[in-house]
Amino acid sequence: MQVSTLKQILLITDGCSNKGEDPAAMAAFAREQGITVNVIGVMENDTIDESGIQEIEAIAAAGGGVSQIVYASALSQTVQMVTRKAMTTTIQGVVNKELKQILGRSTSIEDLSPDKRGEVIEVVDEISETSNLEVLVLVDTSASMKHKIPTVKESLIDLSISLNARIGNNKFSVFIFPGKKSDVSKLLDWTPKLDSLTKVFDKLTPRGITPTGPALSEAIRYFGKRRTLRGLLSNDEQYYEESM
Secondary structure (H helix, E strand, O other): OOOEEEEEEEEEEEEOOOOOOOOHHHHHHHOOOEEEEEEEEEEEOOOOOOHHHHHHHHHHHHOOOEEEEEEEHHHHHHHHHHHHHHOOOOOOHHHHHHHHHHHHOOOHHOOOOOOHHHHHHHHEEEHHHHHOEEEEEEOEEEHHHHHHHHHHHHHHHHHHHHHOOOOEEEEEEEEEEEOOOOOEEEEEEEEEEOOOOOHHHHHOOOOOOOOOHHHHHHHHHHOOOOOOHHHHOOOOOOEEEEEE
16 A cells, blocks of 8 residues: 655644634645644643634644644654654554445444554554655744744754654755744745754744734645755755745
């Protein structure tokens, strides 16, 4: 069995959206396009707004992804866990669909005998390690995220290092919302590594609004694109673009 490139949007935020379209509706549209939407809610001082939690859960549910509320200090481990868990969940969904086609009835991995289930899980694990992965990271840079940005930066670099130990190819892209001149801005074009975030994130200036819906809309549109002309003509692996 083969699985095409796994596509994920990883949304990192700490609050409710307050501008633009419904982010859960945008997440549902992403799912229709074969893109999983995962959401990490970052807490500080033991609190996160209740309506923010509800929105985080609604976005992930609509996008077929994983949601997790976490303290900033545990963000790095959580980013890696959520990304890998979403990969496994997506592949399991494909396997369950194929099982239904083969057996002609509603069957899932859990319905198999223990020995068959173990064999199928081994296949899922193998595909998780060998399939290609595209992760577009959406980072909330509203004013309340100001003190969390350095932690987000380190977490994403750790994610890049962790996933590049896989056999499959990885591509990452990073967007922030709000941008300086628009609701969302691209920080990093598709690249196999996130090392350059060190210099990019140091330039960020957190702002007031939280246009989560428009940010998701732009992320979905961007999955249809690939490297910039500058990146294609360059020998550098980093296709850095700052559009703020």
